[in-house]
Amino acid sequence: xxxxxxxxxxxxxxxxxxxxxxxxxxxxxxxxxxxxxxxxxxxxxxxxxxxxxxxxxxxxxxxxxxxxxxxxxxxxxxxxxxxxxxxxxxxxxxxxxxxxxxxxxxxxxxxxxxxxxxxxxxxxxxxxxxxxxxxxxxxxxxxxxxxxxxxxxxxxxxxxxxxxxxxxxxxxxxxxxxxxxxxxxxxxxxxxxxxxxxxxxxxxxxxxxxxxxxxxxxxxxxxxxxxxxxxxxxxxxxxxxxxxxxxxxxxxxxxxxxxxxxxxxxxxxxxxxxxxxxxxxxxxxxxxxxxxxxxxxxxxxxxxxxxxxxxxxxxxxxxxxxxxxxxxxxxxxxxxxxxxxxxxxxxxxxxxxxxxxxxxxxxxxxxxxxxxxxxxxxxxxxxxxxxxxxxxxxxxxxxxxxxxxxxxxxxxxxxxxxxxxxxxxxxxxxxxxxxxxxxxxxxxxxxxxxxxxxxxxxxxxxxxxxxxxxxxxxxxxxxxxxxxxxxxxxxxxxxxxxxxxxxxxxxxxxxxxxxxxxxxxxxxxxxxxxxxxxxxxxxxxxxxxxxxxxxxxxxxxxxxxxxxxxxxxxxxxxxxxxxxxxxxxxxxxxxxx
Amino acid sequence: xxxxxxxxxxxxxxxxxxxxxxxxxxxxxxxxxxxxxxxxxxxxxxxxxxxxxxxxxxxxxxxxxxxxxxxxxxxxxxxxxxxxxxxxxxxxxxxxxxxxxxxxxxxxxxxxxxxxxxxxxxxxxxxxxxxxxxxxxxxxxxxxxxxxxxxxxxxxxxxxxxxxxxxxxxxxxxxxxxxxxxxxxxxxxxxxxxxxxxxxxxxxxxxxxxxxxxxxxxxxxxxxxxxxxxxxxxxxxxxxxxxxxxxx
Numbered sequence: 001x002x003x004x005x006x007x008x009x010x011x012x013x014x015x016x017x018x019x020x021x022x023x024x025x026x027x028x029x030x031x032x033x034x035x036x037x038x039x040x041x042x043x044x045x046x047x048x049x050x051x052x053x054x055x056x057x058x059x060x061x062x063x064x065x066x067x068x069x070x071x072x073x074x075x076x077x078x079x080x081x082x083x084x085x086x087x088x089x090x091x092x093x094x095x096x097x098x099x100x101x102x103x104x105x106x107x108x109x110x111x112x113x114x115x116x117x118x119x120x121x122x123x124x125x126x127x128x129x130x131x132x133x134x135x136x137x138x139x140x141x142x143x144x145x146x147x148x149x150x151x152x153x154x155x156x157x158x159x160x161x162x163x164x165x166x167x168x169x170x171x172x173x174x175x176x177x178x179x180x181x182x183x184x185x186x187x188x189x190x191x192x193x194x195x196x197x198x199x200x201x202x203x204x205x206x207x208x209x210x211x212x213x214x215x216x217x218x219x220x221x222x223x224x225x226x227x228x229x230x231x232x233x234x235x236x237x238x239x240x241x242x243x244x245x246x247x248x249x250x251x252x253x254x255x256x257x258x259x260x261x262x263x264x265x266x267x268x269x270x271x272x273x274x275x276x277x278x279x280x281x282x283x284x285x286x287x288x289x290x291x292x293x294x295x296x297x298x299x300x301x302x303x304x305x306x307x308x309x310x311x312x313x314x315x316x317x318x319x320x321x322x323x324x325x326x327x328x329x330x331x332x333x334x335x336x337x338x339x340x341x342x343x344x345x346x347x348x349x350x351x352x353x354x355x356x357x358x359x360x361x362x363x364x365x366x367x368x369x370x371x372x373x374x375x376x377x378x379x380x381x382x383x384x385x386x387x388x389x390x391x392x393x394x395x396x397x398x399x400x401x402x403x404x405x406x407x408x409x410x411x412x413x414x415x416x417x418x419x420x421x422x423x424x425x426x427x428x429x430x431x432x433x434x435x436x437x438x439x440x441x442x443x444x445x446x447x448x449x450x451x452x453x454x455x456x457x458x459x460x461x462x463x464x465x466x467x468x469x470x471x472x473x474x475x476x477x478x479x480x481x482x483x484x485x486x487x488x489x490x491x492x493x494x495x496x497x498x499x500x501x502x503x504x505x506x507x508x509x510x511x512x513x514x515x516x517x518x519x520x521x522x523x524x525x526x527x528x529x530x531x532x533x534x535x536x537x538x539x540x541x542x543x544x545x546x547x548x549x550x551x552x553x554x555x556x557x558x559x560x561x562x563x564x565x566x567x568x569x570x571x572x573x574x575x576x577x578x579x580x581x582x583x584x585x586x587x588x589x590x591x592x593x
Numbered sequence: 594x595x596x597x598x599x600x601x602x603x604x605x606x607x608x609x610x611x612x613x614x615x616x617x618x619x620x621x622x623x624x625x626x627x628x629x630x631x632x633x634x635x636x637x638x639x640x641x642x643x644x645x646x647x648x649x650x651x652x653x654x655x656x657x658x659x660x661x662x663x664x665x666x667x668x669x670x671x672x673x674x675x676x677x678x679x680x681x682x683x684x685x686x687x688x689x690x691x692x693x694x695x696x697x698x699x700x701x702x703x704x705x706x707x708x709x710x711x712x713x714x715x716x717x718x719x720x721x722x723x724x725x726x727x728x729x730x731x732x733x734x735x736x737x738x739x740x741x742x743x744x745x746x747x748x749x750x751x752x753x754x755x756x757x758x759x760x761x762x763x764x765x766x767x768x769x770x771x772x773x774x775x776x777x778x779x780x781x782x783x784x785x786x787x788x789x790x791x792x793x794x795x796x797x798x799x800x801x802x803x804x805x806x807x808x809x810x811x812x813x814x815x816x817x818x819x820x821x822x823x824x825x826x827x828x829x830x831x832x833x834x835x836x837x838x839x840x841x
């Protein structure tokens with residue numbers, strides 16, 4: 001037997017997998033790559049336009065130099081948040097792929113060095129967790145370079161800085177996963193949960209302090225003093241030991257044409273990145289197999305299961321309501337509350353709804369993200385009164401509309417990221433649902449009800465807080481509530497329906513299902529629907545209110561436009577519930593498993 | 594070729610395998626039986642180096658799996674009950690990957706790949722992506738990959754599940770041939786008829802303890818039953834299952 005170059009072996013494996021995946025995905029239809037490229041270009045272009053406009057505004061209107069401290073802080077924040085996101089995302093992805101995938105069990109039973117398996121998985125995790133930065137970060141940095149009139153080599157330095165930088169958080173995430181599995185295998189979820197909670201709390205506190213301190217002063221004090229005070233809250237991002245600061249500094253030096261200094265920071269980023277990666281790879285050679293063993297055997301032989309929830313002996317299982325009601329008596333109160341809150345929904349649909357809710361609430365990775373986003377929004381809404389106290393009504397009107405847009409986007413993310421993959425996640429177990437003695441449309445109705453109820457609770461609550469804080473009139477509150485309800489229904493219908501039309505039973509990772517072709521199409525359809533609903537239902541009222549004191553006011557009857565918009569919006573909402581669900585039900589009826 | 598020396602494996606406070614001793618020579622087809630949860634899969638995972646014994650030692654070809662794991666794994670092939678295939682590789686690419694992983698020279702690898710394709714009749718689908726394979730096709734590809742590097746130890750967990758009678762017959766012939774050629778075959782199965790037909794020696798494990806080990810004749814004597822392996826197995830494991838005999 002010859003000596004095996006395992007690095008080359010895994011490199012060839014990855015190339016083969018990529019080539020075959022590419023052919024399988026794009027080989028049969030030219031429509032799919034076209035849609036993916038177009039969607040990516042639209043998102044990229046949108047972010048670029050916003051960033052370009054923002055940087056131009058800062059430079060031309062406010063007189064902020066592109067290589068100065070204020071833009072530096074923005075870049076520091078961008079790279080710091082990227083680093084935090086990458087630490088957690090690469091850590092979680094690596095944990096999943098190193099310790100709970102069938103592939104690693106296969107590889108570990110072969111004569112392969114543990115650090116080689118780690119390196120192979122590390123590259124995959126890093127590529128997967130940093131693609132979003134390529135889509136959203138590159139347009140910002142390119143806009144920065146263009147507005148700052150950066151020399152040509154800025155665009156050469158940019159990917160070099162990026163590649164060196166992602167090594168640091170990626171390696172840190174990987175090291176964290178190895179340490180957690182090796183030293184607290186039974187409490188790993190609690191440790192990660194605590195870390196995330198601490199980070200979220202720190203972030204919320206920081207935002208709270210900024211919001212509390214900045215707004216009133218901004219309008220009354222000298223601008224310079226207010227900005228100086230505001231900047232003091234960002235000093236932690238500028239620590240000379242923070243790699244995010246090295247990247248920010250380095251890129252600004254490139255824009256200034258200081259190549260020597262830029263090369264110094266580039267070397268600093270790369271040397272630290274490679275060193276940390278090396279340390280992590282060495283740790284993997286010691287700890288990976290040990291951790292795999294500890295994770296597999298650290299707990300009990302069997303996991304403790306919840307007590308059985310069958311109906312008591314002698315109790316009839318038909319009609320199902322009786323058995324369900326009695327079994328739920330022993331269930332957690334949230335499940336019982338959900339079941340009891342929807343008496344108008346068919347019992348078997350309610351049962352499926354409770355099952356979906358139970359799966360959802362037992363997976364913190366799912367609801368954690370919604371909780372963080374909703375929490376941030378709530379914090380912003382509850383502090384918004386400080387901004388508007390000194391603002392004119394037109395700003396109040398505009399801000400309330402923008403808040404509604406943000407809530408709509410949150411709903412679109414919720415349905416696209418969590419609701420769309422729900423049917424696919426039934427996966428190879430789908431036959432269980434398929435064989436249940438209930439009409440298959442009930443499966444979709446259950447998922448639709450779950451999505452709609454969840455979306456309504458979150459979005460209506462946020463909309464109400466936003467409007468009350470902005471002291472909006474009663475008619476605006478009602479209008480927003482109705483708009484949010486139509487959005488929740490339509491987006492749920494789209495996601496559930498399209499999820500059934502284009503299921504992916506092979507994939508078990510919801511983020512990958514959401515990022516696939518069907519998920520992307522659903523996201524685009526959702527965004528389009530969102531624009532149409534906001535444009536037809538909410539925008540006319542806000543536009544009319546804005547124009548009330550102007551000359552054009554009264555040219556068009558207010559009630560007529562708003563009423564027409566309402567009818568269009570309601571019709572659109574109904575169509576987005578009925579048509580996708582009908583298509584989904586048809587697909588589900590014809591589905592073989 | 595395979596030696597387990599006083600191997601104990603604990604999961605937290607529970608003992609999955611208790612003081613297990615096995616010594617299996619080259620060319621033996623050794624069957625490993627036991628009820629569900631008896632510790633069979635844990636033992637197999639320790640023999641592949643996926644898990645480490647809490648105490649004791651596992652040796653493959655004289656190499657300690659804990660200290661010289663890569664050398665030991667170079668000698669063996671493991672076919673789990675739910676085998677893994679890369680969905681986006683063709684059968685041929687998968688066989689090539691395995692041959693490369695075990696360091697077969699290019700010419701020898703090509704020769705061996707052609708041989709296993711012939712042996713397992715993979716011609717018709719070997720150049721398709723494995724995601725399109727049926728259960729039988731997957732199983733044949735996995736066995737082909739397990740044998741492509743001519744292992745000295747073949748560990749097989751529940752190989753007959755989901756196979757049609759023709760495939761089961763072919764598999765039984767293959768396992769016997771491998772043992773006759775000098776490969777140590779370690780077979781874990783609930784198919785007692787297969788084991789009865791093939792095994793040179795049989796070990797029965799329950800609650801992590803070795804209940805009996807020997808050829809069928811010796812097991813019949815141990816159980817005081819003159820019947821099939823099923824009767825012997827049920828008698829031995831029934832006795833062991835009685836509360837008074839359970840390990841505390």
